[in-house]
Amino acid sequence: MSIPENIWKLGEEREKARQVKDFALADRLRDQLADLGWEIFDQAGSFELREKLRYTVVENLRSITPIIDPCEIAIAMIVQGFQEDVLATVASIRKFIDVPIILLSLDEVGPLVEIIDEKTVVIKVIEECGWGPAANALLQNVPSQFLVIMDPSTRFLGNPIAPVLTQLKEGIFSAVGWKGGLINLEDEWRSVDDKGPGEVDVLFSYFIAVDREAALEVGGFNPRALYYRNADIEFSLRMRHAGGRLLQMDLPLIQERHHGYHDVDPDFREGQSKKNYDRILERFRGKNAILSPRR
Numbered sequence: 001m002s003i004p005e006n007i008w009k010l011g012e013e014r015e016k017a018r019q020v021k022d023f024a025l026a027d028r029l030r031d032q033l034a035d036l037g038w039e040i041f042d043q044a045g046s047f048e049l050r051e052k053l054r055y056t057v058v059e060n061l062r063s064i065t066p067i068i069d070p071c072e073i074a075i076a077m078i079v080q081g082f083q084e085d086v087l088a089t090v091a092s093i094r095k096f097i098d099v100p101i102i103l104l105s106l107d108e109v110g111p112l113v114e115i116i117d118e119k120t121v122v123i124k125v126i127e128e129c130g131w132g133p134a135a136n137a138l139l140q141n142v143p144s145q146f147l148v149i150m151d152p153s154t155r156f157l158g159n160p161i162a163p164v165l166t167q168l169k170e171g172i173f174s175a176v177g178w179k180g181g182l183i184n185l186e187d188e189w190r191s192v193d194d195k196g197p198g199e200v201d202v203l204f205s206y207f208i209a210v211d212r213e214a215a216l217e218v219g220g221f222n223p224r225a226l227y228y229r230n231a232d233i234e235f236s237l238r239m240r241h242a243g244g245r246l247l248q249m250d251l252p253l254i255q256e257r258h259h260g261y262h263d264v265d266p267d268f269r270e271g272q273s274k275k276n277y278d279r280i281l282e283r284f285r286g287k288n289a290i291l292s293p294r295r
Contacts, residue, residue: 007049011049014029014033034052038050054122055105055116057123060127061127061129061136064137066143067102067121068100068144071145073148074100075148076142077089077103077149078106078135078138078228082152082260085153085257087111087114089156091115096161099161103120103122105123130224131231132220133223135205139221145211146164148164150205150206150207151206154207160251163251164209172247175247176203176209176248177207177248178253180200181195181200181201182200182202185295189284190281192233195294197249198294199245199246199248200236201236201237201246202233202246203246205232206253206258211244217242218235218241220235222276224275225276226272227268227269227276230277231276234276234279
C-alpha cells in the first residue's frame with residue numbers, strides 16, 4: 001500500500017523525536033497521525049505505518065459495546081453478503097433522512113467501507129453467529145429510544161421514519177412495520193394473512209421499528225434462530241404476549257430482490273425456517289387471546 005508523503009514525513013519526524021527522547025513531541029505526532037487515520041508502530045530503529053480501520057472488528061457478539069451515542073431513532077441492518085445491495089439501500093436512505101445507520105457484518109466488509117462516515121457505522125463479527133443473536137446484539141448495543149431493524153433488500157422511496165416515529169411516540173404501539181399480518185386460525189396457526197394496514201399479530205423484518213426497551217423486556221429475538229425467516233413472527237408474538245400492540249402501515253418503501261431468501265441454500269432455508277416456526281407453534285398455538293382483535 002502506498003503511504004502518502006505527508007504521512008510518511010510525520011512518521012519520520014516522530015522517529016527523530018523518539019531518538020532524542022523528546023517523548024512529548026513524539027506523542028503529539030502520534031496523535032496527529034491518528035487524527036489523519038494512521039497508526040504508527042515502533043520497531044528497532046525504525047517504524048511501521050498502517051492505515052487505521054474505519055470499521056470495528058469484534059471477535060464475537062459479546063464483545064460489542066454501545067455503538068453510538070444515545071439518540072431518538074437509528075436504523076440497523078444485518079449484512080450477510082450481497083454488500084452491493086447494502087450500498088444501494090444506504091444510498092436510498094440518505095436521500096431522505098440523516099439518522100444513524102449501523103451495519104452488522106457477518107461476512108467480509110468489502111465495499112461497505114466506502115460508505116462509513118459519522119452517521120454510518122460498520123461492525124464486523126469474526127465468530128460465526130446466527131440472525132437471532134445478531135439482532136439481539138443490535139437491540140442491546142444501539143442506545144436509541146426506537147430502533148429500526150430492516151433487510152438490505154428494502155429501499156426507501158421517501159421518508160418512512162417520520163410517520164413511524166409519530167406512531168411510536170404516541171405510546172399505543174410497541175412496534176410499527178411495513179409488512180405484517182394476522183395469524184390464520186383456520187389452518188391452526190400455520191400461516192399469516194396480509195390484511196393490509198392496521199393492527200396486526202405479526203410484523204416482518206423487511207422493515208420493523210420497535211420501542212427498544214419494550215423489545216428488550218420480552219427478551220428480543222430467539223437466540224436459537226440461525227435464520228431470519230419466521231424469527232420475526234416469534235418476536236412479534238412475544239411482544240403481543242407481553243401486552244404490546246403492533247401496527248402495519250403503508251410506508252414509502254420497496255423491496256428489491258431478497259437475496260436472503262432467494263439466493264441461499266434452499267435446504268438450509270427451509271430447514272431453519274421450519275425449526276423457527278415449530279418453536280412458534282409449540283409456544284403460542286392456541287393462545288388466541290394474545291392476537292389482535294382485528295380478524
